[in-house]
Amino acid sequence: MDGNIFEKILGQDCLFVDRRAFDHAFEPTRLPHRGHEVESLVRNLVDALNGHIPSNMLLYGVPGSGKTVVTRFVLGQLLDKGEEMGQSVETYEINCRNVDTKYRVVQTIASKLGRRGDTPIPFTGWPTDRVLEELISRMDRAGGVHIIVLDEIDNLVSRAGDGLLYNLTSLNTSLRNSRCCIIGISNDLNFTQQLDPRVTSRLSQEDLVFHPYGAPEIQDILSERVNTGLREDVIEEGVLELCSALAAQEHGDARRALDLLRISVQKAEQRSQKTVDRRHVRLAQSQLEYDQVTPVLKTLPLHQKLLVLAIKLNEDNGMRNISTGETYRTYSDACMKISVEALTPRRISSLLNELDTLGIIMARNVSKGRGGRSKQVNSAIPKGVDAISIMGESEPLIAEAALGRYNLQSQL
DNA sequence: TGTCCACTGGAAGGGAGGGCTT
DNA sequence: AAGCCCTCCCTTCCAGTGGACA
Numbered sequence: 001m002d003g004n005i006f007e008k009i010l011g012q013d014c015l016f017v018d019r020r021a022f023d024h025a026f027e028p029t030r031l032p033h034r035g036h037e038v039e040s041l042v043r044n045l046v047d048a049l050n051g052h053i054p055s056n057m058l059l060y061g062v063p064g065s066g067k068t069v070v071t072r073f074v075l076g077q078l079l080d081k082g083e084e085m086g087q088s089v090e091t092y093e094i095n096c097r098n099v100d101t102k103y104r105v106v107q108t109i110a111s112k113l114g115r116r117g118d119t120p121i122p123f124t125g126w127p128t129d130r131v132l133e134e135l136i137s138r139m140d141r142a143g144g145v146h147i148i149v150l151d152e153i154d155n156l157v158s159r160a161g162d163g164l165l166y167n168l169t170s171l172n173t174s175l176r177n178s179r180c181c182i183i184g185i186s187n188d189l190n191f192t193q194q195l196d197p198r199v200t201s202r203l204s205q206e207d208l209v210f211h212p213y214g215a216p217e218i219q220d221i222l223s224e225r226v227n228t229g230l231r232e233d234v235i236e237e238g239v240l241e242l243c244s245a246l247a248a249q250e251h252g253d254a255r256r257a258l259d260l261l262r263i264s265v266q267k268a269e270q271r272s273q274k275t276v277d278r279r280h281v282r283l284a285q286s287q288l289e290y291d292q293v294t295p296v297l298k299t300l301p302l303h304q305k306l307l308v309l310a311i312k313l314n315e316d317n318g319m320r321n322i323s324t325g326e327t328y329r330t331y332s333d334a335c336m337k338i339s340v341e342a343l344t345p346r347r348i349s350s351l352l353n354e355l356d357t358l359g360i361i362m363a364r365n366v367s368k369g370r371g372g373r374s375k376q377v378n379s380a381i382p383k384g385v386d387a388i389s390i391m392g393e394s395e396p397l398i399a400e401a402a403l404g405r406y407n408l409q410s411q412l
Numbered sequence: 413t414g415t416c417c418a419c420t421g422g423a424a425g426g427g428a429g430g431g432c433t434t
Numbered sequence: 435a436a437g438c439c440c441t442c443c444c445t446t447c448c449a450g451t452g453g454a455c456a
Contacts, residue, residue, distance in 0.1 A: 125431035369454025372418025
């Protein structure tokens with residue numbers, strides 16, 4: 001081969017000026033169409049600078065409606081101002097999708113407050129109350145105002161209950177030398193229904209609803225990022241409109257629009273084209289659908305994979321709206337073929353709910369009268385994903401065996 | 413109006429695995 | 435080493451449910 005293999009790509013014209021402008025974690029300096037929300041947060045959090053305790057807040061809105069980015073933006077400015085004024089303000093952002101138990105949330109915050117010489121708090125082992133006590137003493141030691149942001153708080157409550165929120169919202173009664181404020185961010189408007197009324201009244205002293213972006217608003221956000229992230233005149237007419245319209249269909253998700261645009265630009269680059277047109281957006285759309293599902297599938301535990309396989313198998317045989325019972329029969333059949341003990345129907349019912357939450361299947365409860373009550377299950381997996389992709393490349397024989405095309409037992 | 417079906421989903425608890433304390 | 439605490443994954447039990455049907 002002539003020359004270095006990287007040279008060909010390195011020499012290519014790049015359409016991006018700054019790729020980070022399309023990152024989900026990118027923090028823009030302007031937040032179009034979120035002025036009202038920024039102001040509400042600022043009006044409340046300014047108390048932290050005056051030495052008072054800001055009200056606890058709950059921010060609601062569909063995914064990609066700017067809740068997290070607005071909160072980060074405001075807290076960033078708050079920290080700057082606090083430093084300038086010599087007011088001690090600490091902020092903690094916890095994503096409750098990753099940190100989803102009472103112990104871990106408290107442990108994460110307390111560890112962030114740790115200093116050299118402190119006993120490190122283990123990931124597990126201590127009684128939760130002890131970690132909570134440690135948190136209180138470390139907060140008091142640091143002093144000032146502590147603002148705890150619990151992103152995807154609905155996820156925490158559905159997994160771990162509202163015990164933690166009870167503790168956190170009553171921290172101020174135990175703190176002597178510092179003050180604490182909670183900002184909960186939720187995708188689910190009705191999640192407070194799962195809470196004890198006492199927790200609800202303390203937590204949602206102020207509610208802020210982020211309405212989904214409409215297509216024109218998403219278009220403004222995209223234009224902003226195009227100016228920062230791309231070369232001039234790269235985007236052809238109609239591209240931003242299409243990205244915005246597609247994302248607006250998906251409940252006004254601005255992140256989705258940014259992903260679409262970023263991948264569209266990459267598609268144009270891969271083809272050594274100097275501009276991005278609507279065909280690139282269509283290509284990006286189908287890649288996004290594929291990419292959304294396959295990494296999630298790969299990380300699923302074996303029984304969930306088998307469950308997805310069972311649903312897919314039924315669908316390949318022309319079935320739609322498959323009942324829980326039918327899904328279970330196909331699943332346990334597949335388990336038998338690979339000599340794995342099937343889980344109980346109760347467990348499978350829960351796993352179907354989990355797969356529904358992950359967006360891998362669509363399940364809804366229906367009653368067929370005397371035919372009983374059940375779920376109607378359909379897969380949400382794009383057509384191009386086959387059994388091998390579901391089971392993962394490392395387990396092709398298991399996939400073949402589960403489909404009955406290969407005898408695993410003869411190999412055991 | 414009551415019965416019945418095929419489940420759903422809450423509650424309780426077992427057991428494995430991991431870590432800390434005494 | 436024993437005892438304790440925590441999470442995670444799972445089972446078992448069972449009351450509850452929506453709507454067709456007799």
